[in-house]
Amino acid sequence: MTSAPAVEVSALRKAYGEKRAVDGLDLVVDQGEILAVLGPNGAGKTTTVEILEGFRQRDSGEVRVLGQDPATAGRAWRSRLGVVLQTTNDLAEATVGEVVHHFAQYYPGARDADEVIDAVGLREKVGTRTRQLSGGQRRRLDVALGIVGRPELVFLDEPTTGFDPEARRSFWDLITGLREDGATILLTTHYLEEAEHLADRVVVVNAGKVVAQGAPADLGGRTARQALVRWTAADGPREVRTDAPTAVVRELADTYGEVPGLQVLRPTLEDVYLSLIEGSSTDPADRDLPTTEDVR
Amino acid sequence: MSATTQARPQARANPPLPGTLRLGLARTRYEVRGFFRERDAVIFIFAYPVIMLAIFATVFGQDGTTIDFGTDSVPFAQYFLPGMVATGVMLSSFQNLALAIAVERDEGGLKRLRATPLPAASYFLGKVGQVLVSCVLQVAILLVVASSLFDVPMPDDAATWGTFAWIFLLGTATGAVCGVGFSSIPRSGRSASAVVTPIVLVLQFISGVFFQFDQLPTWMQQVASVFPLKWMAQGMRSVFLPDEAAALEPSGSWQHGAIALVLLVWLVAGLVVGVRWFRWRRRDDG
Numbered sequence: 001m002t003s004a005p006a007v008e009v010s011a012l013r014k015a016y017g018e019k020r021a022v023d024g025l026d027l028v029v030d031q032g033e034i035l036a037v038l039g040p041n042g043a044g045k046t047t048t049v050e051i052l053e054g055f056r057q058r059d060s061g062e063v064r065v066l067g068q069d070p071a072t073a074g075r076a077w078r079s080r081l082g083v084v085l086q087t088t089n090d091l092a093e094a095t096v097g098e099v100v101h102h103f104a105q106y107y108p109g110a111r112d113a114d115e116v117i118d119a120v121g122l123r124e125k126v127g128t129r130t131r132q133l134s135g136g137q138r139r140r141l142d143v144a145l146g147i148v149g150r151p152e153l154v155f156l157d158e159p160t161t162g163f164d165p166e167a168r169r170s171f172w173d174l175i176t177g178l179r180e181d182g183a184t185i186l187l188t189t190h191y192l193e194e195a196e197h198l199a200d201r202v203v204v205v206n207a208g209k210v211v212a213q214g215a216p217a218d219l220g221g222r223t224a225r226q227a228l229v230r231w232t233a234a235d236g237p238r239e240v241r242t243d244a245p246t247a248v249v250r251e252l253a254d255t256y257g258e259v260p261g262l263q264v265l266r267p268t269l270e271d272v273y274l275s276l277i278e279g280s281s282t283d284p285a286d287r288d289l290p291t292t293e294d295v296r
Numbered sequence: 297m298s299a300t301t302q303a304r305p306q307a308r309a310n311p312p313l314p315g316t317l318r319l320g321l322a323r324t325r326y327e328v329r330g331f332f333r334e335r336d337a338v339i340f341i342f343a344y345p346v347i348m349l350a351i352f353a354t355v356f357g358q359d360g361t362t363i364d365f366g367t368d369s370v371p372f373a374q375y376f377l378p379g380m381v382a383t384g385v386m387l388s389s390f391q392n393l394a395l396a397i398a399v400e401r402d403e404g405g406l407k408r409l410r411a412t413p414l415p416a417a418s419y420f421l422g423k424v425g426q427v428l429v430s431c432v433l434q435v436a437i438l439l440v441v442a443s444s445l446f447d448v449p450m451p452d453d454a455a456t457w458g459t460f461a462w463i464f465l466l467g468t469a470t471g472a473v474c475g476v477g478f479s480s481i482p483r484s485g486r487s488a489s490a491v492v493t494p495i496v497l498v499l500q501f502i503s504g505v506f507f508q509f510d511q512l513p514t515w516m517q518q519v520a521s522v523f524p525l526k527w528m529a530q531g532m533r534s535v536f537l538p539d540e541a542a543a544l545e546p547s548g549s550w551q552h553g554a555i556a557l558v559l560l561v562w563l564v565a566g567l568v569v570g571v572r573w574f575r576w577r578r579r580d581d582g
Contacts, residue, residue, distance in 0.1 A: 053411060055577070075313050075413040083411035090405030093333035094326070105322050106414045108311035129333075149412070 004067060006031045006153045006184040007052060012061035013208075014047055021047045023208030025061075029153075034175070034185040036199035036216075038192070040277055044208040045188045046086075046157065052186070053083050053155055066153055079107050082151030082183075084142045086158055091141075092131040096122050099130060100144050107149030120144045120174060136167035140174070147178060154178060156187040160194060172197055192270040202269075206277045219272050232261035316415045323414075323422020328429050331392075341392060342434055345384040346441050352376045352506065353446050363508065365544045370537060373446035377438070378532030379505035384438055385464065386496065386525055388431040389471025393423055394478040394492045402485030402578055410576040420476065427472045435464065448536070456535055459552070463531035466559045470524050473566035480573050499525045510544045517546055524562045527555045 007029035014022040022044040029035045039045045050056045051063060054070035054077075063070060068077050091099050100117055104110040117126055120140040125133060130141060139159060146154060156175070160168045168191075175198055179185060189195055195202050196216040203213040212219055227245040231238055231252060242248050245264045252259045267275075332338055357372030400406050409419060442448040451457055482488035500506060502516050503526040509517065520526040533541065534550035542550050 055407070055410065075415060078411070079313060079413040081411070083408075085404060085407060085411070088404030088408060090400060090403040090408060092403075093330045098326070098329070102322065102326050103412065105314060106319065106412045108313050145408070 003031050004064075005029055006066060007186065008062070008064040009048070009052070010062045012048065012051065012063060013059045014044075014051060014056065015059055020208055022051070022058075025205070025209055027203060027210060029184060029186055031152075031184050032179065032182060033200045034179055034187065034198050036195035036202045037186065037188045037205055038190075038195055038202060038273060039188075039205035043205045043277075045205055048205070049155055049157060049186070049188060053081070054078070079149055080152045082146035082149060082154040084146040084154070084156045084159060087135075087139070087161065088142075089131075093129060095127050095129055096133070096141055096144075097126040099141065100148055103145045104148045109150055111148050111150050113148060116144045116148045119147075119177070121170065135162045136164070136171075139163070139171070143171075143174065147183075151183060153184045153186070156185065158188055158190060160189070160191065168194070192268070192273055196269050204273060204276050212276050216269055219269060219276075225267060225272070228263075228265040228267075230261065230263040230265065231256075231259050237261065313413060316417050317421070319414060319418035320421025320425065323418050324425030324429070327422045327426035331396075331426050331430060337392075337395075341384075341387050341430070342437060344387060345380040345434070345438055348383070348506075349373065349376055349380045349438065349442060349446070363544075365541050368538055368540050370541065371446075371448075373442065374448045374536065375508070375533075376505075377442045377446075377448050378536045379503075379529045380442075381435055381438055381464075381532045381536075382467065382503075382525055382528035383500055383505045384434045385431050385467050385528060386471050386499070388434050389427045389468050390475040390478070391492055391496050392430065393427060393472055393475030394482075395488050397423070397476060397479035398482045398488035398492075399485035401479070401575060402488075404578075406576045416574075423476065424469070424472055427468060427475075431464070431468045451535055459531070460535040463528065463535070463555065463559075466556065466563070467524065467528040467531070470559045470563040470566065473563055473570055474524070476574065477566045477569035480575050483579060499523055502526075504529050508544070510546060514546075521558075524559050527558045531555045 005028045007027065009025060009027040012022050012025040012027075013020070021042075025044065025048055027048070037045050037049070047056065051058050052065050052070055054065075054073060057071055065073070066077060066080055070077075094102070096117065097113075101113040104113040104116075117123055120143055122137060122140055122144065125137055130138065133141060143156070143159065146156070159175070160171050163171060172194070175185060175187070187194075187198065199216055201213060202216050202219055204211050204219070218225075226241050226243060229240045229242060229245050229248045229252075240248055249259070249262070249264065252262070353371075353373035353376060360371070362369035362371055363375045397406070439450065443450050451460065478492065479488070482491045499520070502512065502520040503509070503523065504512065504520070505525070509520075509526070509529070512520070517526075530545065530550065531552070533545075534552065542548065545551070
């Protein structure tokens, strides 16, 4: 083995009064991977991430981030992390260039501030006060401040909330570029397509536990990924759930010639995700599938 | 054990972390620049004592009215200048930090800093540096206006300026530390000025900033004696008024020992509270 995981969490627990926000959570993030943590609001995502960042104390469980316990780790450890929190509106009066150059001073072996500004695409805004930035530009600045210290591990908390689709695309390119530089990235998001596009692995958290994990394409297991074939028979609509939709369609074609009302549907990551967090069932067949995509 | 190039942590040499003092200086520069860009706050903090001095000196000092103390007397402007200096220091230190830190916490700026390797001490050094710069400027403006527009005589011996220096520095430090401690009290950045401003105003009224201290009711003088502003103002009176004016003080003397003691007690209390209860995150953020 080349190196220890960037993050190792086992049996993590954290309660606020009666509410068990994190309830026996296990998680491993390997070095150099992009891991997306998905889950509904209140699932314990932010609490977990903030324990990993050293902002909160855990009640129990083992946590190792870059080989150290965040609850006791010091400045040297922080200098190896990049943290991009949820939206803030601080730093209003400083310009983009000033802020990035200033934060670079905090770190030993920081990246060149101007290169970072170029990398996040804020070159034209370098002299602009941060209060005048748009939401997307502001988020790019947050990322610039998160990566200027050349972190080995980057936490991104809902990085693209409120972005337009184009801004989101270019943001994704930025994150992919970070990984190519060798950084490990742990990101929380509400956007399934973001997880699908960026992440090597997805972890779904619900009620303080990990309820599923895997590559975006494998999440939920094989049954959750079965295709649904629908058509209209003489006595009304029919549907069949199958691993071999082509065979089913061929059979139907033999019967009908042109099959009336033919649809082949496959659950999206969103369908699988929704079924995962809606409790016991991991089978999307128990739910309506109004948002599935057609497979030609 | 294949050593791939992916093993960044090992591949990277470990340069030393930047020093606390150096970062404190960097923070000071950053804070001072930010402070002077908040133009509305700067104008308020700098102009307020000057305007107040002008109003009081003009309204009460018209027809050449003076404040008498036995053998001698001073014009109104000269009597009020020490109180305005004390008030200026309180605005630039206590009020400024109590508001600024509460807002910074509310906006998430403190949390962002907490996630970096910036030492807490450097953050506070930056605040102290910024307060010192603005207090020096503030008092300089006030003294220039007082001596040039209102003909208030300035002390002409080194010993009196020495007294001025230690009272100014101790008062600034106490105000700054108390501001840091107090910043944790408001629930949000928005409510901060509603919480801080009345306290500042009331202290000004009972501490002899707007009125002649010896003419306030005794109980009010006693209440004011608990807080640092009264002692700051008294100390500044000892600098800018003739020695005979000490006769106007309730105790009949300038009480330099008591001034130092009260300011030091508040300084230590503020430090303890500030360190013990300082919050990097909003209250509703767990």
